[in-house]
Amino acid sequence: MVLDLFREISQTLGHNKVRTALTGIAVTWGIFMLIVLLSFARGITNSFDYRMASRNTESMTIWSGTTTIPYKGNRDGRRIKMKQHDIVTIKERNPESVVEVTSKISGNGKISSEKGSVSNGYTGSYPDGLSKSFNSELIAGRFINQKDMDEKAKVMVLPEYFAKQLFPPEGADAVGKRVNCNFLSFLIVGVYSSRWDRTIFIPFTTAAMMQPDNQDYGMISVDLKGLKNEEDALNAEKKVRNTLAVNHNFDPDDNNAVYINNYFTSALQTKKAMGILDMCVWVLGILTLLSGIVGISNIMFVTVKERTHEIGIRRAIGAKPSKILTQIITESIAITLIFGYIGIFLGTVVTQVIATLMGNNEVFRNPTVSMTIALEVTFVLILAGTVAGLFPALKALKVKPVEALRDE
Numbered sequence: 522m523v524l525d526l527f528r529e530i531s532q533t534l535g536h537n538k539v540r541t542a543l544t545g546i547a548v549t550w551g552i553f554m555l556i557v558l559l560s561f562a563r564g565i566t567n568s569f570d571y572r573m574a575s576r577n578t579e580s581m582t583i584w585s586g587t588t589t590i591p592y593k594g595n596r597d598g599r600r601i602k603m604k605q606h607d608i609v610t611i612k613e614r615n616p617e618s619v620v621e622v623t624s625k626i627s628g629n630g631k632i633s634s635e636k637g638s639v640s641n642g643y644t645g646s647y648p649d650g651l652s653k654s655f656n657s658e659l660i661a662g663r664f665i666n667q668k669d670m671d672e673k674a675k676v677m678v679l680p681e682y683f684a685k686q687l688f689p690p691e692g693a694d695a696v697g698k699r700v701n702c703n704f705l706s707f708l709i710v711g712v713y714s715s716r717w718d719r720t721i722f723i724p725f726t727t728a729a730m731m732q733p734d735n736q737d738y739g740m741i742s743v744d745l746k747g748l749k750n751e752e753d754a755l756n757a758e759k760k761v762r763n764t765l766a767v768n769h770n771f772d773p774d775d776n777n778a779v780y781i782n783n784y785f786t787s788a789l790q791t792k793k794a795m796g797i798l799d800m801c802v803w804v805l806g807i808l809t810l811l812s813g814i815v816g817i818s819n820i821m822f823v824t825v826k827e828r829t830h831e832i833g834i835r836r837a838i839g840a841k842p843s844k845i846l847t848q849i850i851t852e853s854i855a856i857t858l859i860f861g862y863i864g865i866f867l868g869t870v871v872t873q874v875i876a877t878l879m880g881n882n883e884v885f886r887n888p889t890v891s892m893t894i895a896l897e898v899t900f901v902l903i904l905a906g907t908v909a910g911l912f913p914a915l916k917a918l919k920v921k922p923v924e925a926l927r928d929e
Contacts, residue, residue: 544816548860548905549867555806555898556868560875562802564888566795571886577653578788579745581758583765584780585737592772601769601778603738611743614764618757620744623647626728627739630703632677632721634687641683643702643721645728651678653742654718662696662711669710669724677702678711678722703731745785754785810905817856817909822916846914853910854903861902865895 588599608622626645631638644650651657651664660681669676677700684692687700695709707723729738743761748754758781759773766773869889876889 544819545860545863547816548810548814548857549864551806551810552861552864552898552902553868553871554809555803555901556865556894557871558802558806559799559894559898560868560872560888562795562798563894564876564886565798567888568886569791569795577744578784579748580785581743581745581761581781581783582740583743583761583782584740586777586779588771588775589777590772590775592775593770595770599771601765601771602736603741603779604736604768605738607765607768608738608741610768611741611761611764615757615760618745618747618753618760620746621649622741622743623649624725624738624741625650626725626732628703628728628731632683632687632700632702632707634698634700636689637686639683639686639721641719641721643677643723643728645725646720646722647725650722651713654713654715654720657713657715657718659711659713662709664711664713665722665724670726673726673730674724675705675707675727676710676724677707678713679709680719680721681712681714682719683721684709684712705731748785751786751789754783754789758783758786807901810901814857814905814909817853817906818912822913849914850907850910853913854906857902857906857909858899861898861905865898 583603585601585603588595588597588601591597603624608624611622612619624645624647627642628645629642631640632643633639646665648665648667648670651659662678664678665676668674679687679692679695681692684695686692688695688698692712695712698709699706700709701707702723745754745757748757762779762781763773765771765779766775769778771778872889876887879888
């Protein structure tokens with residue numbers, strides 16, 4: 522049965538060489554483009570998933586803003602400053618949704634050693650600051666701890682990039698040495714590596730002490746818990762905003778008084794966008810494949826016409842219509858799969874080359890063909906082959922045995 526199928530397919534391809542070649546190219550190209558587009562979309566999705574896995578999405582960042590709505594005798598245009606009181610009360614008043622509240626303070630200043638200097642400034646951070654920095658890893662010494670916070674210690678953690686400039690050539694021996702910042706001497710206690718982050722960390726309390734206005738924190742970060750869906754995230758955001766509205770006496774509906782970036786809702790929206798991207802890729806790929814499907818359908822129509830006599834004989838000796846239908850559709854699926862898998866092979870090779878050249882790129886990560894994609898494309902090929910062969914097969918069923926036997 523299988524050998525008969527292959528022989529019939531060979532005859533079909535051999536009788537329509539030019540048409541088959543052009544159709545095969547169309548099917549191969551359509552599947553090739555589908556594989557490449559899906560791989561590119563997968564690379565972007567993998568990058569998003571990697572970023573989300575490396576950071577806490579159950580969190581929000583709040584920045585100081587300016588009121589735009591008069592409220593309880595207060596005029597609009599007031600600047601709302603984030604303060605220590607806000608850090609304390611947000612956690613106290615929202616224990617069901619808030620885990621921790623921290624802040625960062627950024628300051629300007631030239632940082633120099635005996636062998637070099639940088640003008641990057643510094644950031645006052647809590648002890649968990651490095652864990653919130655994307656793809657950063659401590660390579661020497663330690664990070665800021667609670668004792669540093671309590672004592673307002675003059676200690677500093679450098680990125681490897683600046684450590685090499687301040688203590689050339691390698692920067693690995695920076696730990697234990699001192700630098701000057703804003704006429705103060707800081708002890709280097711740690712060095713970290715990161716592809717993107719070049720933040721110079723000092724204790725938050727030390728940075729607050731160095732600020733002209735040590736009651737203006739600028740921004741605060743809130744770690745949340747118990748978020749299951751977008752509604753939970755929005756409710757938690759509303760409660761935090763209401764707490765700040767009470768603290769600073771502004772209208773809770775004034776979204777400009779404080780600016781809140783809710784990472785949980787942002788992640789959900791980005792995930793939806795990734796889903797839309799996948800859907801668009803599938804639509805584009807299938808439209809590209811459509812010309813090949815039409816071509817295969819035409820080949821099968823010609824095949825049915827050429828085999829009218831054969832179909833008539835088979836019908837006359839008792840062949841069931843379902844068997845004729847199955848044969849034509851099976852041939853169509855087989856032809857589609859042959860050229861489709863050529864496209865899958867070429868697409869896989871191209872995506873593997875791209876993945877090798879790009880490596881572990883943070884924006885476009887591992888754009889390769891997974892088993893899931895291969896199975897999905899195989900299903901599309903089978904469906905396409907079925908559609909391409911269906912109408913020619915239905916035409917074959919309309920062939921009357923008597924007329925077919927006379928048609929020679």
